[in-house]
Amino acid sequence: EVQLGESGGGLVQTGGSLRLSCAVSGFTFRSYDMNWVRQAPGKGLQWVSYISSSGNTIYYADSVKGRFTISRDNAKNSLYLQMNSLRVEDTAVYYCARIYYSGNDRPFDYWGQGTLVTVSP
Amino acid sequence: EIVMTQSPATLSVSPGERATLSCRASQSVSSNLAWYQHKPGQAPRLLMFGASTRATGIPARFSGSGSGTDFTLTISSLQSEDFAVYYCQQYNNWPFLFGQGTKLEIK
Numbered sequence: 001e002v003q004l005g006e007s008g009g010g011l012v013q014t015g016g017s018l019r020l021s022c023a024v025s026g027f028t029f030r031s032y033d034m035n036w037v038r039q040a041p042g043k044g045l046q047w048v049s050y051i052s053s054s055g056n057t058i059y060y061a062d063s064v065k066g067r068f069t070i071s072r073d074n075a076k077n078s079l080y081l082q083m084n085s086l087r088v089e090d091t092a093v094y095y096c097a098r099i100y101y102s103g104n105d106r107p108f109d110y111w112g113q114g115t116l117v118t119v120s121p
Numbered sequence: 122e123i124v125m126t127q128s129p130a131t132l133s134v135s136p137g138e139r140a141t142l143s144c145r146a147s148q149s150v151s152s153n154l155a156w157y158q159h160k161p162g163q164a165p166r167l168l169m170f171g172a173s174t175r176a177t178g179i180p181a182r183f184s185g186s187g188s189g190t191d192f193t194l195t196i197s198s199l200q201s202e203d204f205a206v207y208y209c210q211q212y213n214n215w216p217f218l219f220g221q222g223t224k225l226e227i228k
Contacts, residue, residue: 035217037165037219044206044208044219044220044221044222045157045159045165045208045210045219045222046219047210047216047217047218047219050215050217059215059216061216095164095165097165100167100170102170102171104151104152104153104171105153105170105171105174105212106153106212106217107155107167107170107176107210107212108155108157108165108167108210109167109170109176110167111164111165111166112164113163113164114164
């Protein structure tokens with residue numbers, strides 16, 4: 001069974017840092033590209049960052065570029081998001097999500113339950 | 122970047138009736154579009170990809186159509202468990218942005 005589980009969320013002050021982790025099981029992690037997606041309170045889903053299976057290709061949303069760093073450890077079946085210089089507007093539930101490749105299709109087929117990050121003023 | 126716009130923001134439908142949700146892309150995304158269902162406190166769930174292919178385990182009452190810039194998700198006969206927020210997402214070009222969501226509520 002495919003499972004993704006986020007951890008590391010919590011309460012932090014503006015300007016602080018947090019490191020989120022996503023532990024996965026039930027599939028060959030090193031073969032899959034991964035993402036972080038967030039949902040702010042009362043808002044919709046917002047894509048945050050992408051990392052290829054090898055870690056060689058990385059993308060960020062403009063809103064987090066220069067502050068967040070995505071990484072992975074394929075030996076530990078884990079995905080990470082280092083979040084620095086946090087802002088109130090980064091308050092959200094953060095989800096890790098796997099990309100499913102089938103031909104030209106690349107939907108996010110499995111998601112974790114999310115971890116809440118709260119940034120106080 | 123490709124902006125995704127969903128309509129309506131909220132849709133009120135009675136159980137057993139049909140629901141039609143729309144998604145429009147600011148430029149063509151071919152058929153590289155997915156739909157997700159999201160309930161409070163749960164992980165988002167992939168419903169459709171390739172605009173019209175149901176994901177594993179998704180009931181046949183869910184169907185998707187469209188290509189290019191205009192897409193539709195139809196739920197043929199609403200069940201109680203279908204009331205949720207639905208998002209479209211394009212994966213034709215990075216960033217793979219989501220629409221703002223349509224909340225499907227019980228009428």
